[in-house]
Amino acid sequence: MSGSSGINAVLDAIETKKFGGELSGEQISAVVSGYTSGEVPDYQMSALLMAIFTKGMSRSETVALTRTMADSGRRYSFPDCVDKHSTGGVGDKVSLTALPIVAACGAPVAKLSGRGLGITGGTIDKLEAVPGFTFDLSEKRFREQVETVGLAITEAGNLAPADKAIYALRDTTGTVDSLPLIGSSIVSKKAATGAGYLLYDVKCGSGAFMKTPEQAGELARLLVELSEALGVKASALITDMRNPLGSAVGNALEVRESVAFLKGEPAPADLAEMAGIVAARLLRLKGVSEPERAIREALSSGAAYGKLREFVAAQGGDVGFLDAPVVSGEVREVRAEKSGYVAAFDALGVGRGALVLGAGREKKGEALDYGAGVEVLVRAGYRVEAGQTVALLYGGRNVERAARLVGDALLLEDKPVAAPPVILDGL
Numbered sequence: 001m002s003g004s005s006g007i008n009a010v011l012d013a014i015e016t017k018k019f020g021g022e023l024s025g026e027q028i029s030a031v032v033s034g035y036t037s038g039e040v041p042d043y044q045m046s047a048l049l050m051a052i053f054t055k056g057m058s059r060s061e062t063v064a065l066t067r068t069m070a071d072s073g074r075r076y077s078f079p080d081c082v083d084k085h086s087t088g089g090v091g092d093k094v095s096l097t098a099l100p101i102v103a104a105c106g107a108p109v110a111k112l113s114g115r116g117l118g119i120t121g122g123t124i125d126k127l128e129a130v131p132g133f134t135f136d137l138s139e140k141r142f143r144e145q146v147e148t149v150g151l152a153i154t155e156a157g158n159l160a161p162a163d164k165a166i167y168a169l170r171d172t173t174g175t176v177d178s179l180p181l182i183g184s185s186i187v188s189k190k191a192a193t194g195a196g197y198l199l200y201d202v203k204c205g206s207g208a209f210m211k212t213p214e215q216a217g218e219l220a221r222l223l224v225e226l227s228e229a230l231g232v233k234a235s236a237l238i239t240d241m242r243n244p245l246g247s248a249v250g251n252a253l254e255v256r257e258s259v260a261f262l263k264g265e266p267a268p269a270d271l272a273e274m275a276g277i278v279a280a281r282l283l284r285l286k287g288v289s290e291p292e293r294a295i296r297e298a299l300s301s302g303a304a305y306g307k308l309r310e311f312v313a314a315q316g317g318d319v320g321f322l323d324a325p326v327v328s329g330e331v332r333e334v335r336a337e338k339s340g341y342v343a344a345f346d347a348l349g350v351g352r353g354a355l356v357l358g359a360g361r362e363k364k365g366e367a368l369d370y371g372a373g374v375e376v377l378v379r380a381g382y383r384v385e386a387g388q389t390v391a392l393l394y395g396g397r398n399v400e401r402a403a404r405l406v407g408d409a410l411l412l413e414d415k416p417v418a419a420p421p422v423i424l425d426g427l
Ligand code: URA
Pocket: 167, 176, 181, 182, 183, 185, 186
């Protein structure tokens, strides 16, 4: 590309988009490569992103943006592998539980993961609670691990660098919450990682980016369409995030709950249901017949837990930690202020509580306390009495603030409440 073609392209693109016009694939490609090469400055790219935020993008523009960002760095190819993506939730340990099951059932997993964003946790942070665990895998090591263990998780690294640059700009210019920008950002990274089969878990509710089933449905359709346009077989679930998933929220706490579930110890019903449904969906995408039976066998034989151990060891993690996960020894009880039936243990409040205790980051780059978090002891539909312990707080940071956030998150009603469904919809 000539020296000024990125600048010309971005100026044209701003003019077109601010009046609601359609950008060509060539324009999008010139702008994105101009921005990642440093030729297009932040202020022009920000103006274009804001025009996209207000005017939207057609499907063909969104596909072109996704493809351009996917092609902006290394592209791996794992056509026989599965991957899953969650749009982010509170207590979301589905990757830690469903993926070892899927791998134990013979479907190889080549997964890209991220860190927590705001109150939503990330698989990288959760697994880094295991001493020694690393996501910094070369392409060769990632590929070998997929072949030998059948389960490997990497971070974005040099995959889709254009998304990394644009996402950082969106984060500081009020342009994160745009459907075409979210969809192209997620799918470009997944397509660059190269798994042939993808399941999107679009979370919906107070603890998720998508607050309503309509918004979540729209994002789910977009993610599936963009993936299929880039040659990936995809499916999506829309799942509840008004309440945290399972009881544990926080990195080591979630590893502990996941291990207990995989070992066949008592586990929250919503976590067991969700892990089983996600695993079955992934196996069905791969064409495995009777996935439910395979899943039951993988759990009852210990093969799924064995796969988690093999995977953790392969990525440098201390498997001894899985046998006895270390969580914070500083524990404080939260009690119900009145009696009633639990309408929700609001995921937003519980997520904020866990975050301020140190399970998430209040500021960019902040060090986590891996042993910190919240354990909810009552769930939607339960009866609680005034003074009953409803949650445990782990960790020593901001304990009073966390206690208020978690206490206020317990939403009680006078009349009995039915437990909400875990899966709201599916594509
Ligand atoms: N996660 C992503 O990877 N990208 C977005 O734009 C939003 C959430």
